[in-house]
Amino acid sequence: MEFPKRIKLTNDNTTVTAEFDVKGGGTGREFVKNILHDGEEAWNKWYQGKSKKSWIGFYFDGAVREIAAFAFKSANDYPSRDPEHVDIYAWMPGSKEKKQIGSFDLSFDARWETTDELEMDNF
Numbered sequence: 385m386e387f388p389k390r391i392k393l394t395n396d397n398t399t400v401t402a403e404f405d406v407k408g409g410g411t412g413r414e415f416v417k418n419i420l421h422d423g424e425e426a427w428n429k430w431y432q433g434k435s436k437k438s439w440i441g442f443y444f445d446g447a448v449r450e451i452a453a454f455a456f457k458s459a460n461d462y463p464s465r466d467p468e469h470v471d472i473y474a475w476m477p478g479s480k481e482k483k484q485i486g487s488f489d490l491s492f493d494a495r496w497e498t499t500d501e502l503e504m505d506n507f
Contacts, residue, residue, distance in 0.1 A: 393420050399443040404432035424496050429460060453501035458492035466492050472504055
């Protein structure tokens with residue numbers, strides 16, 4: 385699938401929240417907002433602690449956005465920190481109705497490896 389209307393998500397147009405956040409981690413710069421950044425600096429990551437299960441919320445400013453795909457990246461240091469499974473849900477502002485639009489098992493062969501873009505169902 386080609387994505388002609390790709391929008392770069394930034395801290396200016398997207399708010400990111402998470403169930404767990406190590407508030408800086410070992411480098412003092414590891415925060416959930418780093419999910420929106422490109423790069424391979426040691427601090428450019430979000431580490432959610434020892435829990436194997438967590439949630440991340442993306443809240444988009446302005447107009448409703450059509451999200452067609454996501455990609456995920458392995459940890460920079462330890463395979464045990466790589467995401468293994470992702471369920472993606474969507475809902476409209478003001479609604480309590482969630483719809484699962486994707487469920488993916490992930491595996492990585494290297495550090496900082498990025499998955500192919502994972503396509504989701506329409507919402």
